[in-house]
Amino acid sequence: MSRTTRATLALDQAGVAYELFTYAYDGEAQRIGLQAAESLGVEPDRVLKTLMTLVDGKAVCVVVPSDCEVSMKKLAAAMGGKSAQMMKPADAERVTGFHVGGISPLGQKRAAPTLIDELALLHEKVFVNGGQRGLQAELAPQDLARAANARFADLV
Template identity: 45%
Template sequence: MTPAINMAKKNKISFKVHEYEHDPAAEAYGKEAAEKLGVDPDTVFKTLVVSAGKDLVVAVVPVMKRLDLKLLAKAVGAKKVAMAEVKLVEKTTGYVVGGVSPLGQKKLLTTVIDSSAEGCETVFVSAGRRGMDIELAPQDLARLVKASFSPVSR
């Protein structure tokens, strides 16, 4: 059980947990998840944390795309954003990098989900551990983390 799964259960949303054997040598964890779960990679999203001045912001983007920092900055009304340092991400979210879930973080951070998620019936995001994803409706994800949808990938 992870904080992400506990959050989904507590809020009584519909979800499924999917586990797979994580390969520590995998170069792209999200791509690995899509392949091992046998799902459309467009429905698998990675959770990235960026610094926007003194604040941290979570971006949830498709694993096969890149986060567009300029679009994210615009979406959150920041002049500039940059990838956050690993130690800060792990300390703030309570998760290890590669297993950061947008759900159940220690502190609720401003969260932006790439607008492509709105076209999916369900999406897969980390369940809080490498080798474990949680599948849920993008609208439920957004509601639970008080996220907005915006185009933030390319």
């Protein structure tokens, strides 16, 4: 597994400190983020999942704890929109340039507005996908927001 991805290059370019961790990715897992947390031996709320959504038809990247669900109502409100929905997996892959299970909020092919749930701020460090299946980057949530040009919002 390569430890250099568009996501890690974006972290390097932003000059933020991070540490990479690999785990045995299980594409059959019901909830990939929870499987990653279990494999890494960390609390599920420290492993953030990256979801691609549409708010009023426009792509928005959402980052939330792996044990939480996004409130589409809160997401739409946070973006000043009327409605929100999940993006189809094939569209998410095309927009981000990453495979489902390896989508990162960092280094996406076409940058979308990015929101991180404010629960991430409860932790000194969180995990986020490093740009490929089975690769997680651990870093401070504030550094993630800076590197992803994201803002925090109440999304769950």
